[in-house]
Amino acid sequence: KRIERLTLTNCTKLTDISLLPLIAGNRSLLALDITGLDQVTEKTMMVVADNCLRLQGLNVTGCRKLTDESVMAIAKSCRHLKRLKFNSCVQLTDKAIMTVAAHSSHLLEIDLYGLQSLESPAVTALLMSCRHLREMRLAHCSRLDDSAFLDLPNDPEMPMSFDALRILDLTDCGELGDK
Numbered sequence: 001k002r003i004e005r006l007t008l009t010n011c012t013k014l015t016d017i018s019l020l021p022l023i024a025g026n027r028s029l030l031a032l033d034i035t036g037l038d039q040v041t042e043k044t045m046m047v048v049a050d051n052c053l054r055l056q057g058l059n060v061t062g063c064r065k066l067t068d069e070s071v072m073a074i075a076k077s078c079r080h081l082k083r084l085k086f087n088s089c090v091q092l093t094d095k096a097i098m099t100v101a102a103h104s105s106h107l108l109e110i111d112l113y114g115l116q117s118l119e120s121p122a123v124t125a126l127l128m129s130c131r132h133l134r135e136m137r138l139a140h141c142s143r144l145d146d147s148a149f150l151d152l153p154n155d156p157e158m159p160m161s162f163d164a165l166r167i168l169d170l171t172d173c174g175e176l177g178d179k
Contacts, residue, residue: 002028009059010036016043023047031057035085038064045070049077059085061111071096075103082106087113087137094122101125109135113169116141120148127152127160134164139171146179 003026008014014037023029023044029052034040040063048055049070055078060066066089075081075096081104086092092115100107101122107130112118118141126136127149138144152160170176 001026004028005031007031007033008037009033012036012038015039016041019044020047024051026051027053030054031083033057033059034063035059035061036063038062041065042067042070046073049073053077054080056080057083059083060089061085061087063089064091066091068093068096072099075100079103080106083109085109085111086115087111090114090116093117094119097122098125101129105129106132108132108164111135111137112141113137114140117143119143120145120151123148124151127162131161132164133162135167136165137167137169138173139169141173143175144170144173145175146177148176150179 006022006029019040020043024047032048032052032055042065045066055074058074058081071086071092072095076099084100084107094117097112097118098121102125110126110130110133123138123144124147126133
């Protein structure tokens with residue numbers, strides 16, 4: 001119950017059955033990487049939200065059974081999130097990402113590679129709320145258009161600054177134009 005970093009990448013036979021007892025009651029978990037565990041569901045994520053309040057990093061790349069509600073619960077409970085990787089979690093929508101933006105102001109890195117239903121307002125919300133972002137990966141988010149960046153406020157008294165941003169991946173975001 002005192003594990004701080006748990007990496008189970010591509011342990012493809014693991015399910016909620018084994019993860020739930022591992023995570024329940026663990027208040028020390030800072031980083032969880034369950035990349036490729038496509039049998040994990042929102043049950044595990046809800047236990048993470050209820051127990052891992054100090055969580056800073058979460059990588060659920062390829063976990064295709066997670067729901068918006070479970071990601072929203074994590075965003076609301078885990079207020080120290082710095083790194084999120086939701087690559088290929090194609091079931092997630094703007095609803096989850098908007099909640100992340102609203103509750104994760106300390107976010108440094110976010111990967112949303114291949115989220116086909118992600119739309120521009122969610123990206124605008126992330127850029128407005130997460131002022132310390134260093135990395136934002138949006139490759140293959142085919143619904144993004146110019147409004148993701150054009151809808152940022154243009155207030156001379158409080159100018160938007162992206163000085164920390166080092167990586168912006170817009171690979172294959174075909175709706176983006178020159179604007």
